[in-house]
Structure formats: C-alpha cells, structure tokens
Amino acid sequence: VHVHVGVRSAEKAIAIAGALTAYIPHFLALSASSPYWMGHDTGLASARSKVFEGLPTAGLPYVMADWAEFEQFMTTLMCSQSISSVREVWWDIRPHPNFGTVELRICDGLPRLCEVATVAALSQSLVEWMDGLIDRGHKLPSPRQWVVRQNKWKAARHGVDADLIVDEGGALRPIRQAIDALVEEVMPVARRLECGEEVDHARAMVEVGPSYLRQRRLVSAGASLPEVVAAMADELRSDDPRTAD
Numbered sequence: 001v002h003v004h005v006g007v008r009s010a011e012k013a014i015a016i017a018g019a020l021t022a023y024i025p026h027f028l029a030l031s032a033s034s035p036y037w038m039g040h041d042t043g044l045a046s047a048r049s050k051v052f053e054g055l056p057t058a059g060l061p062y063v064m065a066d067w068a069e070f071e072q073f074m075t076t077l078m079c080s081q082s083i084s085s086v087r088e089v090w091w092d093i094r095p096h097p098n099f100g101t102v103e104l105r106i107c108d109g110l111p112r113l114c115e116v117a118t119v120a121a122l123s124q125s126l127v128e129w130m131d132g133l134i135d136r137g138h139k140l141p142s143p144r145q146w147v148v149r150q151n152k153w154k155a156a157r158h159g160v161d162a163d164l165i166v167d168e169g170g171a172l173r174p175i176r177q178a179i180d181a182l183v184e185e186v187m188p189v190a191r192r193l194e195c196g197e198e199v200d201h202a203r204a205m206v207e208v209g210p211s212y213l214r215q216r217r218l219v220s221a222g223a224s225l226p227e228v229v230a231a232m233a234d235e236l237r238s239d240d241p242r243t244a245d
Helices: 010-031 047-052 067-079 113-135 145-161 175-192 196-208 211-220 225-238
Strands: 003-006 093-096 101-104 163-165 172-174
Touching: 003 113, 010 067, 010 093, 010 101, 010 113, 010 145, 010 175, 010 196, 047 145, 113 175, 113 196, 145 163, 145 175, 145 211, 163 175, 172 175, 175 196, 211 225
Parallel strands: none
Antiparallel strands: 003 101, 093 101, 163 172
C-alpha cells in the first residue's frame, strides 16, 4: 500500500521524508501481512519487506541533506542508466517530484478497507504535523540510520510485539506503546483534517491483531494456505476481521 501526501515545497519534502524514517516500524507493524513465503511460515511478520530489500533501489532511503542532493542522486542514476525515472526508486519513503508528494511505501498489503483508511489518515496527519513544525521554525529530527535499520527489522520480525530502540543508549519501548503515543501526538491534526476516527482506529488494529496474526490463527486452527487467501478475500468483502478468527 502506497500513500501520497502533498507537500508545499521541495525542501520541506526532503526534511519530512527524512524525519518519517523514524516511523517506518510503526507503519510496518500495523500493516504486516506477509508471514508466509513459498508455502512456509518465515517466522517474520512481513517477509515482503525483507524480500524487497534485495533490489538496489528499494528498502530504507538515503537521508538527503536538501533537494539539490536528491537531484544529484537522481542525475547520477539516470545518466548511468541504472534507472529511467523516479518510479524505479522503490524506497520505503520517497519524495515524488512528479506529484509534489511525500510517498510512504513501507506498508504491506492490507485486506480491510478500514485498515487502508487508517494507514492513509495516519500518514496524512503525520506529514501535516511535521509540516506545521517546520512552519513554526522547528528543525525536524534526523534519526540515526542504524537505529532506523534495527527498528525496521524488529517490526518486520515481530510485528506489534516488537520493542523499539528509542534512544542512542539502547533504551527500548514496546511498539504498541509507540503507536498509541503517535496517535495521541497527531490526533489534534487528524481532527482538523476530519480523519480522527480513522487515525484512532490504529489502536483497534493493534488490539485485534494485524493481518499476519490473523493468518497464523487460521493456520493454527487447521486452515490451508489457500483457505487463508480465501479468508483475506472475505475480509476485503466484509471489512470484518472476524471472518479470519
């Protein structure tokens, strides 16, 4: 699932895209829905995110100092015929110059439309919140890349049961608490954007369990993987997670 959020300037897009990397694990844990690969349980909540990292322009983004550096990156890759357009830069988060957006691409596929709405609303509210911080003169934080990398792995491996690194001393916080805190932080913006209900639904997603957990519950109850796929299709039709209980 990809979410585009409009941003008013190129420099803001670079700053926001960099700061958003701290929230990659939050979105990945909420959306994780690919525990199986080639007919086997991988032990991961999101196998897709790890498989995709095998591509040279996929996975965690490079954090750019400014728009000029992003242009230099694109020029180098296009002139070397490594890529033909920004459409071949498959980072988890990227600025999209053609659309004037910041694009969040980290999420697995979500079987329920209410979950898609939550991811979209949370993305929009978070970007708008950061945009407002810039307008008020704040410098957005640039998280340490080794922390971002470890936290993404934790979310891909453990989903909503992950513990996130929250500082350079290695302190940990359950990702369930981190998601709850994120909802609280952006809720005033979400209400202004008239998507507070969708953002608040992130808490219900954690409580019910993301798709990877629902799939595993089915298999534990004796379902085959084709039956798991059928259950996910039923969830799409009904928007009800109970079809996978």
